[in-house]
Amino acid sequence: ETGVTQTPRHLVMGMTNKKSLKCEQHLGHNAMYWYKQSAKKPLELMFVYNFKEQTENNSVPSRFSPECPNSSHLFLHLHTLQPEDSALYLCASSLRQAAGEKLFFGSGTQLSVL
């Protein structure tokens, strides 16, 4: 295991639902990331937090709302999603937000929006 745990593993939701994705890292890292993975597309960065402060928001629609209460936990709150938001959502962490740092990824949440 990578030390990054994501729950739930699978989520099916309607367009009017509200749900949250959770990520927890046990590595003592200070930077955490949300990525969206769609088939045959580059990994798409969504948000970055460094020491609990959001440092990147990659023009993500407001129906995705991140929360980072501490350096070990990261949430992605979802509401009024669209079918095209169906994808694998990956959480990652790194020791620092620095160019040479490698990322540690969780196994992801497979999201289906009906």
Place this chain on the structure above:
Amino acid sequence: AQSVAQPEDQVNVAEGNPLTVKCTYSVSGNPYLFWYVQYPNRGLQFLLKYITGDNLVKGSYGFEAEFNKSQTSFHLKKPSALVSDSALYFCAVRDPGGSYIPTFGRGTSLIVHP
């Protein structure tokens, strides 16, 4: 701006044969380059990185990659493929003079046939 291209959606190789997964990049300065692997139903795992120094980088599971500055390439290689190497491989680039966030390619599916 930084970008990375993985020109092949899929690479097929017979077990025991050498394998190559291609990656080319574009950055304004000297690149930091990474390879990650994703096994089914798992997140991405770090394989190797090039920061500086020897152009041939060795990583996990017998993989290596060669940095070629004149061709702006960072191809992943392994001398003898295993069926268990079948997975999705992602190349990533970071411009140390720019964003700390890596840019990922769209991934290449490696299939090793028995």
